Amino acid sequence: TEGGDQSGEEPGRGESRAWRSGPFLRQEQSPVSQVEWPQEPRIMPGFPIRRVLVAGLLFSLLLGSSVLFVYIFRSCGPRPCRTQECWDLQAHYLASGNTSVAPCTDFFSFACGESKGTLSSFQALAEENKRRLQKILEEPGSRHLGSGEDKVFQFYSSCLDTDAIEAAGAAPLRQVIEALGGWRISGNWTSLDFNRTLSLLMSQYGYFPFFRAYLRPHPSLPHKPVIQIDQPEFDLPLKQEQEQKIYAQIVREYLAYLNRLGTLLGGDPAKVQELAFLSISMTSQLFQFLRPLEQRRAQGELFKLVTIDQLQEMAPAIDWLSCLQATFTPMSLSPSQHLVVHDLEYLKNMSQLVEEKLLKDRDFLQSHMILGLVGTLSPALDSKFQEARRLLIQKLRELTQRPPMPISPRWMKCVEETGAFFEPTLAGLFIHEAFSPETQRAAMELLTDIKDALITRLRSVPWMDEKTRKRAQDRVTQLQVKMGAPEWALKLSLDRQAYSDIQLGPSYLQSFLSCVRSLRARTVQSFLKSLPQHRWQVSTWGVNAYYSISDHVVVFPAGLLQPPFFHPGYPRAVNFGAAGSIMAHELLHIFYQLLLPGGCPACDTHVLQEALLCLRRHYESIPLPSGLSFNGSWTLLENAADIGGLAIALQAYNKRPLWNHGEAILPNLDLSPQQLFFRSYAQVMCRDPGTLEPQDPHSPPMLRVHGPFSNARDFARHFHCPRGALLNPSSRCRLW
Incomplete structure (x- = not known):
């Protein structure tokens, strides 16, 4: 299921080589010219014309073949994406990366070297989503005077x-x-x-x-x-x-x-x-x-x-x-x-x-x-x-x-409080602004590919018995998916009676307290109604996906499926490497219970424990910056999801036609589609290592990149890493 290696060379260069190395016309005498003809006093004008026609025909065939070759090369090989979205993404990657670092020894610095001291990728995306809400709230054309929405x-x-x-x-x-x-x-x-x-x-x-x-x-x-x-x-x-x-x-x-x-x-x-x-x-x-x-x-x-x-x-x-x-x-x-x-x-x-x-x-x-x-x-x-x-x-x-x-500006605090009290309205406005039907369709297609790859991969998980394997595949098939926003947010309703219990003024504190009471009353009323299949635990503009064990549902809010993680116009490698890996990571949460001691009595517990021990040792062997540490036991389950998420997303991406037909790359980055896949995955993990919270169940960001990459043979192959390099070790772990 692995695709062919790509050089990352621009098609224009290959085209010029194709012309230079094409066959040339040999100027040899035709056998017809060696025949002795009777000496006739008349002239035979047809003969030289026939030779010219034959030569012209041969030249045309050769020229057509060369043009056809160039056309096939350019159609089947990766093309630079030159849309505005791709130019913006390229600028984002260039601003955060440090290409002077060797990718085989420190890919985190290669991708995130200039991101130190700045927000994490998720925090930056959350802030950008709030800026979108700010624009909506401060744009006069968004208002509907006289409606309940006006109170927002x-x-x-x-x-x-x-x-x-x-x-x-x-x-x-x-x-x-x-x-x-x-x-x-x-x-x-x-x-x-x-x-x-x-x-x-x-x-x-x-x-x-x-x-x-x-x-x-x-x-x-x-x-x-x-x-x-x-x-x-x-x-x-x-x-x-x-x-x-x-x-x-x-x-x-x-x-x-x-x-x-x-x-x-x-x-x-x-x-x-x-x-x-x-x-x-x-x-x-x-x-x-x-x-x-x-x-x-x-x-x-x-x-x-x-x-x-x-x-x-x-x-x-x-x-x-x-x-x-x-x-x-x-x-x-x-x-x-x-x-x-x-x-x-x-x-x-x-x-x-x-x-x-x-x-x-x-x-x-x-x-x-x-x-x-x-x-x-x-x-x-x-x-x-x-x-x-x-x-x-x-x-x-x-x-x-x-x-x-960080000290947040006043507008951001006001966006957060407005979103907390008036989420139904802001959810609908955000969807209208930032999550088109085209984006939702593309995201669902991506998730379908990820689910198919996971079901396929479960067939070869070494520690699962056949009964557990079948049950695991059924769990993936039966999974509920919530994408973008709750159903009620997709139907923007401007009810004139909405928020009728909110009394604004005369002071901001009194408005604030009136909103507190209104929100509590609406929450109680929603629970008194027929219970929906799942109550969202994140806002529509939030950036945290999650899996609910009790409801067996996975949620991907619209706020997460935004640039630079996802866009319908991005190269496939970007969407699979970034959003696709996040999706696969969340799907693997379905099987967390199986990894716990006694969680799968019918499984081959010896093989499973060996794989988990291998995984723990694997992460502990990866060097970290001075003063940075992590608890391997505390982060084990998330490490397992990181490694499996990358492998499943890569498997889903590799399931494509020969020669990368229809593939695209980012211009001026000198990365093949496969290299761009790994670059996009790492970009999601970019953050200042010093911002890690003590109770965070995830490993430090450098380990979230180097752990999965060093366990993926395809990474070493596509980046031509010498054997023994940090990200091309002699042995790897097989959990998923």
Whole structure:
């Protein structure tokens, strides 16, 4: 299934050689001229004319043959793509690559050498998609005045109106605090019932100080929607993940942040400091009750199904029925309503702590919850609050040795918030702008080729028994595919009643909170309707594809299928190397369970474990830049998907007519179609190695290139790598 090697030479050069090396006419005497004719007094004019005609005919045949040869060469060989999309892609590749590096020893630098210190390829694409949304939101011709869609543009404009936000200052937030009864750092405040305050925070402001509650499909079949109770999210990193000295510094930074928030709201400095200290102390106590996901999984306690009544008995400090009923209106809840609880032990301990605080200092709990709300709402306030938040995040990332967060421009923040609150409208507008029916058809054709290649490849997976192999092929055949956008986004509807519950103004914070309530109500309403086959977990303009185990569906959002990863007018090598490899990677997630210990009892476990061990050693043998490391066990499954994704995409690409008929290359890159395939794969992985997050299940970007390439014989063959070079090792692993 491998295609012939291509020199990468431009057709024009080959054409000139074809003319120079073509046969020439030999000037030999014809045998007819050697015959002695009788001497006649008359002239025979026909004879020389006949010779000229014969010679002319031969010349014409030779000329036609040469022209035909050149035509065939140019028609069947790769042609330079000279569309605007290809010129843009060529410029992108030239700007990011460093061709002075030998591709056989460091292809990551060859492809991404000039990308260091810049955004990753996925981040850059996500930013470009947001720029498209910005253009839509700021283009007057996009508006439909009088429709529900008009509120989308009004909200975005109010978010950009920083003059009005600065003029309002902290006043809108003070109004929120007063509506909640105030707090102890100010002179006037009213102590409210604990559960009443908690209910208001959850239902009116979307803030959950002690736990999270949300609607999701049930983890088990038949996946009906159910309220789920989970651990809370904290600004502070977990104590057990930090050294004692570092954690003390983290607490000091967070204490300074809370002090600054209280001071900005006009609080008495002494009272603010006392509240901030007590608040951090309580958060630290809650930390002690948290159990990591890995521990709960190992103990077989990922979730438990309990009724509201049962949860009330086990965690009595919270009025579960009233708080949940207020939050998930118009659902009708009863004490017998079932809930999915993800960490029951945490809820029991949290309830006991709250009861102790209610006995000793009831007023503190109200102030503690309001202080947390202030931190949550600070991004919707003026620049002083936003700067306090930014400084906290920057300090925490420095202390935890994570790269600094880039400062986003105001328009990008406004695009993100508008997209969160008005996703149905923005999804339709983005599809109309950036994902034409032609693009969707081309993407589906590419995925079909990838699926066919995977089904074929499964026939020769060495560790699968025949029954598992057949079941695996059936799983691929039965896979649901969601491409581009949810069905409702493909039918752009400008309903005049859309977002009728959103009240914009008079301040941006009030508009923001109205959108929070509207979004929650729409989410609940959508779950009360008949459950669709799959609820998308990413936005239409997002760049993350994923596979859902519970629904057996793979999702590729329109935001991912954009240049430089995909375009209908790109050379096939680019689309298969970039988007095709991503597709194959996601399809292999179907079989993750088989790779886990005990995941496939009928398989040849010895061969499988040998292949996985080989894979781990293979990655560990590849050198990394100084100071960069990775956990081979943590990244093993993603490494397996990277290696398999490249191999499957290459197999799908190689299934084509002889001589690369219809193939195209990028001009002035001096890369054959096969070389361009690998170059496009590597371009997807380009990112600054220093931006790798600690919990990222993927290997560092250099390994995501060198690992699969060094395991692919075709790479070494097409780049003419000498045996023993880094990317042409003496042995390779066979997993897929």
